Amino acid sequence: MNNRMKIIRNQSKDSVKNLTKRVLLNNEGLTEKVRDVLLEVKEKGDRALKSYTKQFDGVELESFLVSKEELNEAKNLVDLSLKEAIQLAQSNILKFHNSQINKEKVIETTKGVNCWRKSVPIEKVGLYIPGGSAPLFSTILMLGIPAKLAGCKEIILCTPPNKEGKINPVILYTASLVGVTQIFKVGGAQAVAAMAFGTETIPNVYKVLGPGNQFVTKAKELIQQEGVAIDMPAGPSEVLVIADKTANPEYVAADLLSQAEHGPDSQALLVTVDESLAVKVAEEIEKQLNELPRKEIAKKAIENSFILLLETYDDCLDFSNQYAPEHLIIASDKPEDFSEGIVNAGSVFLGNYSCESAGDYASGTNHTLPTNGFAKNYSGVSLDSFVKKITFQKVTKTGIKNIGNAIELMASAEGLEAHKNAITVRLKDIENV
Amino acid sequence: MNNRMKIIRNQSKDSVKNLTKRVLLNNEGLTEKVRDVLLEVKEKGDRALKSYTKQFDGVELESFLVSKEELNEAKNLVDLSLKEAIQLAQSNILKFHNSQINKEKVIETTKGVNCWRKSVPIEKVGLYIPGGSAPLFSTILMLGIPAKLAGCKEIILCTPPNKEGKINPVILYTASLVGVTQIFKVGGAQAVAAMAFGTETIPNVYKVLGPGNQFVTKAKELIQQEGVAIDMPAGPSEVLVIADKTANPEYVAADLLSQAEHGPDSQALLVTVDESLAVKVAEEIEKQLNELPRKEIAKKAIENSFILLLETYDDCLDFSNQYAPEHLIIASDKPEDFSEGIVNAGSVFLGNYSCESAGDYASGTNHTLPTNGFAKNYSGVSLDSFVKKITFQKVTKTGIKNIGNAIELMASAEGLEAHKNAITVRLKDIENV
Numbered sequence: 073m074n075n076r077m078k079i080i081r082n083q084s085k086d087s088v089k090n091l092t093k094r095v096l097l098n099n100e101g102l103t104e105k106v107r108d109v110l111l112e113v114k115e116k117g118d119r120a121l122k123s124y125t126k127q128f129d130g131v132e133l134e135s136f137l138v139s140k141e142e143l144n145e146a147k148n149l150v151d152l153s154l155k156e157a158i159q160l161a162q163s164n165i166l167k168f169h170n171s172q173i174n175k176e177k178v179i180e181t182t183k184g185v186n187c188w189r190k191s192v193p194i195e196k197v198g199l200y201i202p203g204g205s206a207p208l209f210s211t212i213l214m215l216g217i218p219a220k221l222a223g224c225k226e227i228i229l230c231t232p233p234n235k236e237g238k239i240n241p242v243i244l245y246t247a248s249l250v251g252v253t254q255i256f257k258v259g260g261a262q263a264v265a266a267m268a269f270g271t272e273t274i275p276n277v278y279k280v281l282g283p284g285n286q287f288v289t290k291a292k293e294l295i296q297q298e299g300v301a302i303d304m305p306a307g308p309s310e311v312l313v314i315a316d317k318t319a320n321p322e323y324v325a326a327d328l329l330s331q332a333e334h335g336p337d338s339q340a341l342l343v344t345v346d347e348s349l350a351v352k353v354a355e356e357i358e359k360q361l362n363e364l365p366r367k368e369i370a371k372k373a374i375e376n377s378f379i380l381l382l383e384t385y386d387d388c389l390d391f392s393n394q395y396a397p398e399h400l401i402i403a404s405d406k407p408e409d410f411s412e413g414i415v416n417a418g419s420v421f422l423g424n425y426s427c428e429s430a431g432d433y434a435s436g437t438n439h440t441l442p443t444n445g446f447a448k449n450y451s452g453v454s455l456d457s458f459v460k461k462i463t464f465q466k467v468t469k470t471g472i473k474n475i476g477n478a479i480e481l482m483a484s485a486e487g488l489e490a491h492k493n494a495i496t497v498r499l500k501d502i503e504n505v
Numbered sequence: 506m507n508n509r510m511k512i513i514r515n516q517s518k519d520s521v522k523n524l525t526k527r528v529l530l531n532n533e534g535l536t537e538k539v540r541d542v543l544l545e546v547k548e549k550g551d552r553a554l555k556s557y558t559k560q561f562d563g564v565e566l567e568s569f570l571v572s573k574e575e576l577n578e579a580k581n582l583v584d585l586s587l588k589e590a591i592q593l594a595q596s597n598i599l600k601f602h603n604s605q606i607n608k609e610k611v612i613e614t615t616k617g618v619n620c621w622r623k624s625v626p627i628e629k630v631g632l633y634i635p636g637g638s639a640p641l642f643s644t645i646l647m648l649g650i651p652a653k654l655a656g657c658k659e660i661i662l663c664t665p666p667n668k669e670g671k672i673n674p675v676i677l678y679t680a681s682l683v684g685v686t687q688i689f690k691v692g693g694a695q696a697v698a699a700m701a702f703g704t705e706t707i708p709n710v711y712k713v714l715g716p717g718n719q720f721v722t723k724a725k726e727l728i729q730q731e732g733v734a735i736d737m738p739a740g741p742s743e744v745l746v747i748a749d750k751t752a753n754p755e756y757v758a759a760d761l762l763s764q765a766e767h768g769p770d771s772q773a774l775l776v777t778v779d780e781s782l783a784v785k786v787a788e789e790i791e792k793q794l795n796e797l798p799r800k801e802i803a804k805k806a807i808e809n810s811f812i813l814l815l816e817t818y819d820d821c822l823d824f825s826n827q828y829a830p831e832h833l834i835i836a837s838d839k840p841e842d843f844s845e846g847i848v849n850a851g852s853v854f855l856g857n858y859s860c861e862s863a864g865d866y867a868s869g870t871n872h873t874l875p876t877n878g879f880a881k882n883y884s885g886v887s888l889d890s891f892v893k894k895i896t897f898q899k900v901t902k903t904g905i906k907n908i909g910n911a912i913e914l915m916a917s918a919e920g921l922e923a924h925k926n927a928i929t930v931r932l933k934d935i936e937n938v
Contacts, residue, residue: 153914154914154915154918156911157910157911157912157914157915158911158915160615160908160911161908161911161915163614164614164615164618164620164908165614167612167614168612168614168620171609171610171612172609172622174607176604176605177604179600179601179604179869181596181597181598181600181601181868181869182593182597182869185597185863185868185869187597187601187868187869187870189605189887192847192848192849194881194882195848195849195881205920206918206919206920206921207918207919208919209915209918209919210915210919242918278881278882279882293730296729297726299738299877299878299879299882300882301882301883305729305732320934322930323927323930323931326923326926326927326930327927329923329926329927330921330923330924330926330927332923333921333922333923333924334921360923360926363926364922364923364926365920365922366920366921366922366923370923407899411897414625414895415625415628416625416628416893417895418895418896419895419896419897419898420895420896420897420898421898421900422897422898422899423899423900423901425900425901425902425904425905425931426898426899426900427900427905427927427928427931428924428927429912429916429924429925429927429928430618430898430900430904430905430908430912430928431896431898432912432916432924433911433912433915433916433924434908434911434912434915435614435618435620435898435900435904435908436612436614436615436618436620436898437620437896437897437898438896442893444732445732446732447893447895448627448628448711448893449627449711449712449732449733449734449893450734450893451892451893451894451895452894452896454622454894454896456889456894459884460849460875460880460881460882460883460884461884461885461887461889462847462850462851462852462853462880462884463851463852463853463864463870463871463885463887464844464852464853464855464870465852465853465854465855465859465863465864465868465869465870466840466855466856466859467854467856467858467859467860467863467868468856468858469858471858471863471868472858472860472863475593475594475597475863475867475868477590478589478590478591478593478594478866478867479590479862479863479865479866479867481586481587481590482587482590482591482594482642482643482866482867483862483865483866485587485639485640485642485675486639486640486641486642486643487638487639487798487799488639488763488766488767488799489766489797489798489799490759490762490763490765490766490793490797490799490803491763491766491861491862491865491866492862493759493762493763493793493796493797494756494759494760494762494763494860494861494862495860495862495863497755497756497759498756498858498860501753
């Protein structure tokens, strides 16, 4: 089998545009299946959760709630060096998200008319953390830290148990560290349903965040239609690297592969004008790929991926902006030459030492980012994801005198006489004084 | 027929909680109907738009695009006094939304690791403005001003034509004033579909904003599932007034009625501990209602509304936070006593002179706000609605030295060896120097 990443050259404009399109999974029957799960949980609560957990996770649970004893036990099971690494990441993520706190000024738009916004935490949020072979504790940092910082009162977390009914200790340690208020051993679409509608043991929340498989993703899409907010629509993870001749082929290959190991449907793209770099990166990928424990996954992702040779670096930026990558790496000694032209991307990594892994874990930026081209119209998770901004206004007598007539005229022109009258009754009193 | 607003007293806690629930419309068959419209427009483009415009707006159009001549003509048809009123509103809305521009600092989270966010405009946005008896030009101010300020390149607007194939001149004047780039004579679900998918004449956009009837609202919900962003989920408009003994019953009644005239499904609630105020407001509503041109609409809304008497002002705030009103008026001489306790609301009006009309038109705050309890988890429209915040990071050699080992440990613990390797290949070079 050929592990060589394909190099695409000499394409017409239309073919290049076609390359920005994502490969979509066939979802037949998925909506119906997930809708059934949601209905079951809505109607039967914990009883439905128990039955799904038996069916999908292979375990019968007495209680979904992780106990204090389990949390204490977990703390002792995590290596000190890993704890220190997690705390370093925590500190950086905290610093960056703390800078997103924004005390807004009161603006006097007209004399006597003051307007301002206030960020108020969403009271109850739910975090979903997938199970599977590896414990994705880094996502708990990315969601839990800003939730706590924003001031959310209830921060619950759902994650599937293993066959022994246990949760990986690193998950439990990290959740305690960042201030998650309750952890429940429930996974899949049923967990999303429980957080959206509430059950006897799991409280309902106003917003659900976090990654997951196609069932979880579809469940989030469906609860959104019932008024529960979600972080953003989801798709397979992806990286796009724009590299010039100052890039290091070994680094670029390692970055592409770190994306490729996420899943067989991941995309890892390199766009450049430098043919010799393209060939070297392709060779490096072949070499590094064989060393990876997850090489079977990465191999499939590399088959879905490509290196694209274009004429100019402006063409490279155009392609990237059209593709709107979740992660964009500028592999160059002079990344600033590119950064002004970036219009659509989730998170950008500038320079040869800014690898995606850094942002995935510990630079301080958030790794929950828009995929599938959604970077054209969505932002990644930030402190903003955990607050509503409520507007306030205080209009004094002077204020109403200054803007009242304009409002009367506009309301009349819109045919809304009661709106006008709300001003008129006040103006009459003020003028009578 | 009785125009008296009902006063509800002595309720149990559960009954009070039930009163926070919204009355929902019966939507049977709506999804299927709107889905058909979306499919037709996706497949047949302009041809489908022409056919729907003939069917729903009663006019056959040669071209959907409003011409320069029509725009110039409109300018001359709008009264000077109304133009001046619109410009005053524009100035206030501009000032307030301008204060929302946020130049974020670069944060060095660890020596050699710099992170920042950049607000980048969503390139193409579409505004929907409903037709009907009155021209809702104020909503063009509320959507067009922040879109332009954010720097969106394409700001298109769709609104249905009348039977003569014309658009109200105030709509055209306001759209030109704020910088809308193209105006199209298309309404309903078909307009939303055209903006989402694009047709021969209407460009597709990445986000669709604006109010509409149940067809428009459903169409927005459906395009969101296809990756086009929308402003927020929608429901009938509503106001909640918390009033104390310093409130003026005439003003409170006028404010409740200004909400009631929006539509028969609007809700206008008064919550207070003061029974004599409650009775006076009910009397005032009866009096003022008869004078209104839209009294038939307002009457129906008042039937869906109520005055709720509670024991304490804390109870009033609790009720309001549970209801999460789109508009919250604090009718009191000391509104500050209440404002700290507000957790869920779209926009808040503080004091006896801060009527909802002020915010609807000209105070400077945005009037596109979360309804139906969505103020628990959504913000109203602001400058933020028109940008994505892209994160950037630049990690130097020193930076990788400082955080590299932590990343290696975390990636390993998550079973992601290629993520670890992206660090390792860099650390090895740095250490060899």
